[in-house]
Structures are given as C-alpha cells and as structure tokens.
Amino acid sequence: MTESMERTGVSRRSFIGGVGVTAGGLMVASGPVLWQQAAKASTVTAEQVHLTFGADPAREVVVSWVTPTSVSKPQVQIGTPSGGFGRTVPAETRTYTDSNNGIETITQHASIEGLHPGTDYVYRIVSDGETQLSSAFRTAPAGRSAFRFTSVGDIACGNTAFSKASLNAAATAASIESFNPVVHLVNGDLSYANSNQLTQPQVWEQYFDNTQLSSANRPWMPTLGNHENEPGNGPQGYLSYQTRFTLPKNHSGDFEGNWYSFQIGSVLFVMLDNNDVCYQIDTGTYLSTGDNQILTGYSGGKQLKWLEQTLHKASTDNTVDWIVAVMHQPAMSTSDADGSDLGIRENWMPLFYKYGVDFVLAGHDHDYERSYLVAGTDSGTVMRPHVVSTNKTSVDSDKGLVHLVIGTGGTKGHDDVYNTGTAGEPTETINVSGTETETEDAPWSAVTDPNTTFPWGLGVFDVDPGRFPGDKTTMTFTYYHTPAATAANPYPAPVEFDTFTATRTRSDGFGFRQRDAK
Numbered sequence: 001m002t003e004s005m006e007r008t009g010v011s012r013r014s015f016i017g018g019v020g021v022t023a024g025g026l027m028v029a030s031g032p033v034l035w036q037q038a039a040k041a042s043t044v045t046a047e048q049v050h051l052t053f054g055a056d057p058a059r060e061v062v063v064s065w066v067t068p069t070s071v072s073k074p075q076v077q078i079g080t081p082s083g084g085f086g087r088t089v090p091a092e093t094r095t096y097t098d099s100n101n102g103i104e105t106i107t108q109h110a111s112i113e114g115l116h117p118g119t120d121y122v123y124r125i126v127s128d129g130e131t132q133l134s135s136a137f138r139t140a141p142a143g144r145s146a147f148r149f150t151s152v153g154d155i156a157c158g159n160t161a162f163s164k165a166s167l168n169a170a171a172t173a174a175s176i177e178s179f180n181p182v183v184h185l186v187n188g189d190l191s192y193a194n195s196n197q198l199t200q201p202q203v204w205e206q207y208f209d210n211t212q213l214s215s216a217n218r219p220w221m222p223t224l225g226n227h228e229n230e231p232g233n234g235p236q237g238y239l240s241y242q243t244r245f246t247l248p249k250n251h252s253g254d255f256e257g258n259w260y261s262f263q264i265g266s267v268l269f270v271m272l273d274n275n276d277v278c279y280q281i282d283t284g285t286y287l288s289t290g291d292n293q294i295l296t297g298y299s300g301g302k303q304l305k306w307l308e309q310t311l312h313k314a315s316t317d318n319t320v321d322w323i324v325a326v327m328h329q330p331a332m333s334t335s336d337a338d339g340s341d342l343g344i345r346e347n348w349m350p351l352f353y354k355y356g357v358d359f360v361l362a363g364h365d366h367d368y369e370r371s372y373l374v375a376g377t378d379s380g381t382v383m384r385p386h387v388v389s390t391n392k393t394s395v396d397s398d399k400g401l402v403h404l405v406i407g408t409g410g411t412k413g414h415d416d417v418y419n420t421g422t423a424g425e426p427t428e429t430i431n432v433s434g435t436e437t438e439t440e441d442a443p444w445s446a447v448t449d450p451n452t453t454f455p456w457g458l459g460v461f462d463v464d465p466g467r468f469p470g471d472k473t474t475m476t477f478t479y480y481h482t483p484a485a486t487a488a489n490p491y492p493a494p495v496e497f498d499t500f501t502a503t504r505t506r507s508d509g510f511g512f513r514q515r516d517a518k
C-alpha cells in the first residue's frame with residue numbers, strides 16, 4: 001500500500017459493506033457493517049483525524065486533525081443526523097517542529113462542549129471554505145448505564161516500511177470498530193515514532209491514518225508509553241504527543257496531557273504515565289541528545305499526589321462503582337520480554353489497594369496475560385501481590401483487583417514467551433533498578449497466551465450497572481485474538497480466547513461508606 005493510497009482513502013481501508021453515502025458525503029450505515037470509514041474530500045487537507053473525550057464524556061468531545069499546510073478558519077460543523085450541521089466550533093491550531101528532521105506538524109483541535117449524553121452526532125471538518133471530512137460519533141451515557149469499552153496498546157503505525165510496524169495496526173482498528181465501544185483505551189506505545197528517529201512525523205501520520213477508521217468515529221483515549229518519548233522534542237520528549245492530543249486537564253501546570261482521568265457511567269478511568277515511576281530504561285542512544293533520556297521521577301511526585309487526590313475523591317463519590325487504571329509498563333508480567341517493574345508496584349499499588357481500584361490495564365510486553373484476583377502484598381522485597389482467589393471465570397472485585405497485560409495491538413514482534421521454573425510453575429523477572437532484575441515465583445499469573453499463531457488481539461469490557469442502589473454491578477471481560485492481517489485479508493475477524501466476569505457492590509447503597517481497602 002502506498003502513501004498516496006492512504007491519503008486518498010481509496011486503499012484497503014475501503015468499507016466492508018452495507019455503507020451508503022449521502023449527498024453531503026457522510027457515510028451512514030444501511031445494514032450490518034463492521035466499521036464505518038469516514039468520508040474524505042477529493043483533495044484532502046484534513047488527515048490523521050481522531051476524537052477524544054473532554055472532562056465530561058457525556059457532553060464534551062474534541063475533534064483533532066492535522067493539515068499539511070496552514071489553513072484559514074479551521075473548524076468543525078456539528079449537528080444531529082436528522083437536523084444537519086447547525087453549529088460551528090472553531091479549531092485551535094497548535095504546531096511543533098521535530099528536532100531530528102525539522103518537519104513542522106500543524107494540528108487542529110475543535111473542543112465541542114454542551115453536547116447531550118448518549119446522543120448521535122454528525123460532524124464535518126471545514127477549512128478554507130471546503131468540507132474536508134465528514135463522520136459521526138456518539139457521546140457517552142450519563143449516570144449508571146450499560147456500556148462497552150475496549151483496550152489494547154502497542155499498536156505501531158501499520159506501514160511495514162517503518163520499524164516495529166505490521167499490517168495489524170489497521171486490523172486492530174477495524175476490530176475495535178467492529179465491537180462498537182463507547183471509548184477505546186490505548187495502553188501506551190502508539191506509533192513507535194521514536195523507533196524511526198529520522199521520520200518521526202511521518203510515522204505518526206501513518207499511525208493516525210491507519211487508526212482513523214475507528215478514531216474518527218469514537219474517542220480513543222491514550223496513555224504515554226516509552227515509545228512516546230522523543231528526546232529533543234520537549235522536556236520529556238512528549239511534545240509530539242502533547243501537540244497532537246487534547247486531553248482532560250490534570251491541573252499540574254507543566255505536565256498537562258501526561259496523566260488524566262474521566263468517568264463514563266459508573267466507571268472512573270485513571271490514565272497514568274508509568275515513564276515517571278518505572279525503573280526499567282530503554283537502552284541505546286538518541287540522535288538529538290546522545291542518550292536515551294531517562295524519565296524516572298520527572299514529575300517530582302506531582303503525578304503521585306494527583307493520583308492519591310483523584311482516588312481519594314473517587315472513594316467518597318457514590319456515582320463511582322468501578323475504577324480502571326490504565327498505563328503502559330506492567331506492574332505484573334511473567335513475559336520473557338520486559339517483565340514486571342518494582343517502581344510501579346512501589347508508587348501505584350499501595351494506592352490502588354487503599355482506594356479499591358478494580359482493574360490495572362497495561363501493555364509494553366507484546367502479549368496477553370491475566371492475573372488472578374489479588375490484594376495487598378506478600379512478604380518480600382519485590383511486593384509480590386497476595387492471591388485472593390484462583391477462580392478463573394468469576395472474581396469478587398469487592399475483595400481485590402485484576403492485572404491485565406494487553407500489548408497486542410499491531411507491532412511486528414511479539415513476546416508470547418512466558419517465564420517458568422524447573423517444575424513449569426510461572427516465574428517473573430522484575431526490574432528492580434535501571435540495570436538489575438530479580439526472579440521470583442509468580443503464583444498470581446492466571447492466564448497467558450503462548451499461541452504464536454495469534455500474536456495480536458484486544459480486550460473488550462461490558463459493564464452492567466445493576467438495577468437499584470446497592471445492587472451488584474458486573475463487568476465482563478473478553479480477550480479476542482486478531483489473526484494476522486494480509487494484503488488479501490486485511491481485516492481478519494476477531495476470535496475469542498479468554499473471558500471472565502467481575503462483580504462489585506454498587507456504591508450508592510443505603511448507608512454508603514467509602515470504598516474498602518483491598
């Protein structure tokens with residue numbers, strides 16, 4: 001697939017079926033569809049389109065895109081499917097210049113507020129007086145509602161001309177779209193631009209052009225991974241990421257966009273930057289700085305303070321039933337690749353147990369792993385979690401949390417080799433400093449995926465909010481394999497691999513009390 005085919009939108013990203021085109025150029029479903037491709041103008045000057053939620057996902061959505069050149073009056077026109085585009089929201093233009101190749105990237109961001117919860121909207125991107133792209137989205141529901149979200153990290157840019165990339169980036173986006181989630185969570189390591197140092201902006205372009213088939217239709221909420229660190233591009237190397245995304249505020253001053261939270265229904269999502277706390281470091285050198293820019297401790301404790309305040313507030317909020325923490329490097333992993341990290345356990349895990357976090361989602365290792373229900377730590381220096389239950393099909397989230405590594409988005413390499421001891425028992429390699437590791441038994445490891453036929457996949461969560469105050473609420477998780485994409489079959493259908501159901505007591509019961517520590 002050539003770049004020109006990508007830009008014109010007539011490549012393998014053509015729609016799968018059942019899609020019609022209105023006079024205004026908007027693609028609308030006319031039957032069963034796997035996903036919906038946004039329509040583009042014949043001369044495309046809006047590309048890399050992606051949505052994010054604002055602080056209130058029921059009422060705020062941001063449309064972001066890139067223009068190859070400066071444009072006049074960039075804006076989004078928005079309305080309802082039956083009412084037309086009745087409202088215009090001007091876009092904010094933000095730019096950055098890549099430190100390695102000097103290319104300037106011009107991003108546009110239209111922050112739309114005052115939307116209605118659980119409502120379908122149509123939008124079109126307009127600049128220089130011409131409609132550039134039309135698509136649609138749905139706002140998140142308000143209050144306790146059933147909804148679905150998806151999760152996977154380590155996607156890469158989808159163009160095999162670049163390092164780390166496979167064809168499965170677009171297949172992952174199509175898989176996400178086929179599940180119709182309210183939101184997709186990206187568990188860090190998006191484009192792998194910093195693995196292609198002389199072409200970082202071009203790699204980002206490929207990434208967004210491949211994921212746009214979903215991210216133009218529903219918000220994709222990212223976390224920072226080690227591959228978002230582009231030394232020379234800003235103090236933490238995050239200038240590209242920060243310029244390209246408009247994310248909910250964390251009010252940290254210097255570190256806006258690096259970590260944040262948002263709530264959908266009764267689920268609070270806490271999006272963290274593990275580069276700030278993990279011990280492991282990337283090896284190698286970077287062109288612009290001559291080193292690999294170690295970020296451990298960069299926020300000076302600001303992120304940790306924000307996390308405690310956010311979790312404490314949630315613990316006293318009876319609209320919050322579930323807390324999902326999303327990050328990149330895993331606290332728990334038996335993978336033979338990068339493995340676990342003690343810095344994450346030391347900084348985050350005590351707060352997760354104290355305030356009753358239910359799920360910890362990560363990536364980084366390019367494989368899938370699920371822990372048993374765990375709470376607190378066993379003795380020892382590496383903070384091994386205590387296994388509460390070995391039930392693999394259902395867990396009581398009032399009593400513990402589950403770790404999930406879902407780093408199977410679309411990289412070329414996969415890490416589905418897991419450490420074991422002499423008797424075949426799971427063991428883990430734990431990064432305890434920048435250069436040292438320790439090996440421990442890992443009785444917490446419940447499910448791994450050593451099947452190299454399926455190195456890719458994604459996680460799907462379905463929330464049932466329960467029926468009345470104090471009722472039980474459930475979250476059913478299913479991990480699907482995504483088979484290898486090929487030129488002949490670019491969007492292979494997902495295949496179920498692992499599932500379980502978590503149950504929790506709603507926090508709005510009579511005699512409401514703070515969340516129990518785990």
Ligand SMILES: [Fe+2]
Nearest residue numbers: 189225226364
């Ligand atoms: Fe990573």
